[in-house]
Amino acid sequence: MPTTKQLLSSVEVARFTAQGFLRLDGVVPREMNEEALGLFAAGAPPAVPYGTPVPVAFPEGSFARRLLGLPSVAGALESLVGPDPAVDHHFVHTRPPHEGSAQPLHADALIDVRADAFDVQLMYYPQEVTAGMGGTLVVPGSHLRRTNESDTGRYQNLRGQTRLTCPAGTVLLLHHGIWHGGRRNDSDTVRHMYKIRFNPTVPQVRLWDTRDVDSPAVREELRRTFPWYEQATARLEIHNRILLWRSLSADPGFDIDHWATRITNRPAAPAAQRSTA
Amino acid sequence: MTTTRQQVLVLYLDTSALDSKVVGWARYDGTGTTRPTTGDSDEPPYETGTAALEDGWRLFQASPLVPPYPGAEHATSFLKHEFFFEKLVRQ
Numbered sequence: 001m002p003t004t005k006q007l008l009s010s011v012e013v014a015r016f017t018a019q020g021f022l023r024l025d026g027v028v029p030r031e032m033n034e035e036a037l038g039l040f041a042a043g044a045p046p047a048v049p050y051g052t053p054v055p056v057a058f059p060e061g062s063f064a065r066r067l068l069g070l071p072s073v074a075g076a077l078e079s080l081v082g083p084d085p086a087v088d089h090h091f092v093h094t095r096p097p098h099e100g101s102a103q104p105l106h107a108d109a110l111i112d113v114r115a116d117a118f119d120v121q122l123m124y125y126p127q128e129v130t131a132g133m134g135g136t137l138v139v140p141g142s143h144l145r146r147t148n149e150s151d152t153g154r155y156q157n158l159r160g161q162t163r164l165t166c167p168a169g170t171v172l173l174l175h176h177g178i179w180h181g182g183r184r185n186d187s188d189t190v191r192h193m194y195k196i197r198f199n200p201t202v203p204q205v206r207l208w209d210t211r212d213v214d215s216p217a218v219r220e221e222l223r224r225t226f227p228w229y230e231q232a233t234a235r236l237e238i239h240n241r242i243l244l245w246r247s248l249s250a251d252p253g254f255d256i257d258h259w260a261t262r263i264t265n266r267p268a269a270p271a272a273q274r275s276t277a
Numbered sequence: 278m279t280t281t282r283q284q285v286l287v288l289y290l291d292t293s294a295l296d297s298k299v300v301g302w303a304r305y306d307g308t309g310t311t312r313p314t315t316g317d318s319d320e321p322p323y324e325t326g327t328a329a330l331e332d333g334w335r336l337f338q339a340s341p342l343v344p345p346y347p348g349a350e351h352a353t354s355f356l357k358h359e360f361f362f363e364k365l366v367r368q
Binding site for chain 2 (some may be wrong): 068100101102103137144147151152153154155156157158227228230231232233239240
């Protein structure tokens with residue numbers, strides 16, 4: 001296993017900007033997954049005060065600290081929220097076998113209207129999640145919508161939704177605004193998911209490996225639409241991503257198909273014309 | 278004694294036109310014989326709103342077209358094109 005921290009590429013951060021989550025399949029070693037299942041079965045870990053630095057919340061050698069120290073997890077997290085994020089809160093979600101209800105589709109916390117910052121939620125799955133176990137439902141590209149908590153509960157299914165199935169040791173990193181929900185567990189197996197929310201403590205600007213920031217693939221990621229977008233609203237989503245990418249990449253002129261540039265165009269009149277007006 | 282129960286289908290469409298494609302859906306069953314829930318299917322029950330009419334669902338509500346609030350023209354939020362259908366089932 002590599003030990004060097006693995007920062008994300010620009011293309012990967014653009015993908016996160018477009019879809020609102022990033023999936024790291026099977027990155028946690030088997031021994032840690034087995035350890036986690038034992039820990040989680042014993043009960044939820046003690047709560048951590050909001051805004052606690054990672055080293056204080058999770059002492060050296062603790063399971064959470066080792067999880068966050070895995071090179072791929074550490075690199076992805078630093079690429080999105082920067083070094084030394086604060087732990088907002090953490091929790092173990094457990095779904096017993098044949099647990100009959102699904103969470104309504106929701107976004108966590110209050111409507112968050114920050115246009116130039118975001119929190120990241122880590123979701124860790126210590127065991128294989130099959131379709132019957134009802135993993136997390138995630139709606140790609142929903143994170144920039146302004147809705148409050150479970151007001152989206154009426155929506156049961158959306159085209160292109162992701163009904164998570166994954167190998168043991170998978171980690172999801174999600175934008176705080178993503179629409180998601182725990183699905184009904186129809187299996188005979190107890191399902192665990194460990195969530196940690198992080199607040200950035202530095203400006204979220206060029207925190208990743210930016211060597212490919214001018215790659216055409218960045219634009220391709222940012223212009224992606226999802227099957228549940230209505231025709232007209234899809235353009236607004238891309239517009240809003242352009243604004244976020246301008247902030248993340250410190251490139252105020254970044255655009256796709258001239259959309260943000262066109263609707264902010266205010267040509268200055270020539271000086272001579274102004275003086276005779 | 279025979280009674281009548283309502284089954285409700287909610288379709289979210291691509292545009293405000295009833296014959297545009299389904300992008301989201303939800304079902305509620307007043308007969309209590311099924312328990313539709315969040316994340317229980319990946320394929321919509323119909324491809325368009327009119328396909329639901331053709332299958333006997335009765336449309337009873339469509340979202341009005343509301344202009345964006347000034348200053349919020351680029352904000353995205355709830356799905357806009359919501360259509361409610363019903364079927365009445367005798368039990």
